[in-house]
Every structure is written in C-alpha cells, then in structure tokens.
Amino acid sequence: MDSEVEAEAFAKVRGETLVKLPDDLYIPPDALEIILEAFEGPLDLLLYLIKRQNLDILDIPIADITRQYIEYIKLMKSMRLELAAEYLVMAATLAEIKSRLLLPCPTMDDEEDLDPRADLIRRLQEYERFKQVAQNLDELPRLEREHYVASAAAPSLQQERPLPEVALKELLMALKDVMKRVELNESHHIQKEGLSIRERMTEVLSKINQHNYTEFSQLFSYKEGKLGVVVTFIAVLELLRQSMIELVQTEPNQPIHIKAVS
Numbered sequence: 001m002d003s004e005v006e007a008e009a010f011a012k013v014r015g016e017t018l019v020k021l022p023d024d025l026y027i028p029p030d031a032l033e034i035i036l037e038a039f040e041g042p043l044d045l046l047l048y049l050i051k052r053q054n055l056d057i058l059d060i061p062i063a064d065i066t067r068q069y070i071e072y073i074k075l076m077k078s079m080r081l082e083l084a085a086e087y088l089v090m091a092a093t094l095a096e097i098k099s100r101l102l103l104p105c106p107t108m109d110d111e112e113d114l115d116p117r118a119d120l121i122r123r124l125q126e127y128e129r130f131k132q133v134a135q136n137l138d139e140l141p142r143l144e145r146e147h148y149v150a151s152a153a154a155p156s157l158q159q160e161r162p163l164p165e166v167a168l169k170e171l172l173m174a175l176k177d178v179m180k181r182v183e184l185n186e187s188h189h190i191q192k193e194g195l196s197i198r199e200r201m202t203e204v205l206s207k208i209n210q211h212n213y214t215e216f217s218q219l220f221s222y223k224e225g226k227l228g229v230v231v232t233f234i235a236v237l238e239l240l241r242q243s244m245i246e247l248v249q250t251e252p253n254q255p256i257h258i259k260a261v262s
Contacts, residue, residue, distance in 0.1 A: 042090030043127040045072065050124070057124055060117055062101055066094040093120070166247040166256055174256050175233055178220050182229050185222040195227060200235035205244070205260065213248060213257035 011018045039045040049068050050057055073091055100116040141147055208214045219236065220229050236258070239245045248257045 042087050043124060044131070045069065045087075046090070046120075047124060047128060047131070057128070058121060060121065060124075062094065062098050062117060066091075066098050069094055163248050163250060164252070166249045170249060170252075170256060171247070174216050175229075178217055178222075178229055178233075179226060181217075182220075182222050182226055195224075195231040197231060197235050197238060200231050201239055204232065204235050204239060204258075208245065208258055208260050213259045216247075216256040216258055219258070 039048065046065065046069065049065055049072075050060065053064075055061065055065075070091060073087060076087075097116040097120060143149070204219055207219060216236075220232050222229075224231075236245070240247065244261055245258050246261055248259065249255075
C-alpha cells in the first residue's frame with residue numbers, strides 16, 4: 001500500500017508526501033507551471049503507465065490503469081492545463097472497457113474476440129512499435145548534430161615558373177644577330193669615333209630600369225657600326241660582372257631581356 005502511495009505522490013514538502021493538492025492552496029492563473037512528463041497523446045500516456053509498473057501489455061489490469069489515467073487527467077485539469085479531446089475520448093474508452101469486463105459474458109470458443117481489451121492492446125502494440133522505430137531513427141547519426149560538413153578553402157595552384165639562366169652561348173648568339181644587322185646598315189665612311197666603355201655603361205643603365213625588362217637588341221645602335229656594337233657589348237658584360245644588371249630568357253632560343261638590379 002505504501003509503495004502505491006509513493007507511486008501516486010507528485011510532490012514532497014518538508015519531508016511530507018503529497019498525493020493531492022491542498023484545498024486551501026491558491027494557484028494564480030499566470031503562475032509558473034512545471035510538467036515533468038510530456039506525452040504526445042493518450043496512447044503515450046497509457047504506455048507510460050503500463051511500463052512504469054512493469055505490467056504485461058497483453059494482460060492490462062484495466063481497473064488500475066483506468067484509475068491512474070483518470071487521476072492524471074484530473075491533475076492536468078487542476079493545474080489549468082488545456083486537455084485535447086483525444087484524452088477525454090480515451091478516458092471514456094477505458095471506462096467502457098472497464099464496465100464491459102464487469103458484465104458477465106457467454107462462454108465461446110474464441111475468447112480473444114470477446115475480450116474488450118483486444119482493440120486497445122492492438123493499438124498500444126502498434127504505437128509502441130512506431131515509437132521504438134522513431135527512437136531508433138533519432139539515435140542514428142544526424143548531419144549538424146553528430147556530423148558536420150567540413151569546408152576549407154582550396155589551395156592556390158598557381159606556381160611561379162622560374163626563368164632559365166642565360167648561358168654565355170645564348171649571349172654570343174644574340175650578339176651575332178646584332179652584328180648581322182649592323183652589316184646591313186654599314187656605310188663606307190671614315191671618321192674618328194671616341195667611344196668610351198664607361199660612358200656606354202652609363203647609357204645602357206639609362207635605357208633600362210628596375211621594374212621593366214628591356215630587350216637585349218634595343219641597347220645597340222646600328223648606325224655606330226661594329227665598333228659601337230662591340231663597345232656596347234663590353235659595357236653590358238662589365239655591368240653584368242659588377243652585378244648591376246641581370247639577364248633573363250623565358251625559353252631557349254628566345255630573345256634575351258635585361259633589367260637593372262635593385
């Protein structure tokens with residue numbers, strides 16, 4: 001009996017177990033309400049009452065279950081909770097089954113069809129299966145709950161292509177092309193030309209800069225003849241030796257370009 005009272009108790013105040021609300025207890029309409037158990041419908045409530053007492057779902061004690069169900073409905077009404085119509089329909093169904101069990105019934109071979117609980121048991125078993133399937137589905141790994149989509153910026157696939165070093169052979173071949181052009185513009189006249197390598201080094205530096213590349217052939221003036229080409233070439237070699245310029249060639253057998261070193 002004590003265990004039954006404890007099962008129906010809903011609160012303890014100063015060690016005293018309360019099984020019903022005091023008559024002189026005033027609860028304002030806007031008071032805070034706390035519901036420990038939330039049920040999704042009358043079948044959910046019935047299943048909870050059956051499992052709480054470890055009852056066999058195939059042999060439901062309708063009298064006890066009906067009494068506990070009605071007490072829960074009354075508790076919800078006393079706490080000013082809005083009841084759905086289906087809860088009241090289930091209460092009426094339980095009362096009907098209880099009354100039918102109290103009436104004598106004729107003896108027949110098929111007792112299962114005469115059991116008023118058969119339809120309710122079938123509905124409870126079906127609901128329990130669906131509820132278990134829903135729980136199993138909820139326990140499956142879910143995106144944005146157990147798993148998260150990883151995202152990362154793609155690395156830059158742009159690579160800098162190193163420029164090949166200019167060999168002396170390539171430089172001499174470029175000089176050879178310049179000499180051929182000089183021969184085409186060569187004129188037969190004799191004059192004294194004062195060409196200085198230092199001055200030509202200054203002229204070469206004035207034609208190039210640190211940011212843009214200048215084509216090798218643009219440093220030569222074909223009007224000066226072979227002597228002017230040789231002096232300019234020597235000036236380029238001297239600047240290169242002093243690391244004041246750098247030579248760049250994009251691909252073999254391609255034009256050579258010159259840029260001043262910062």
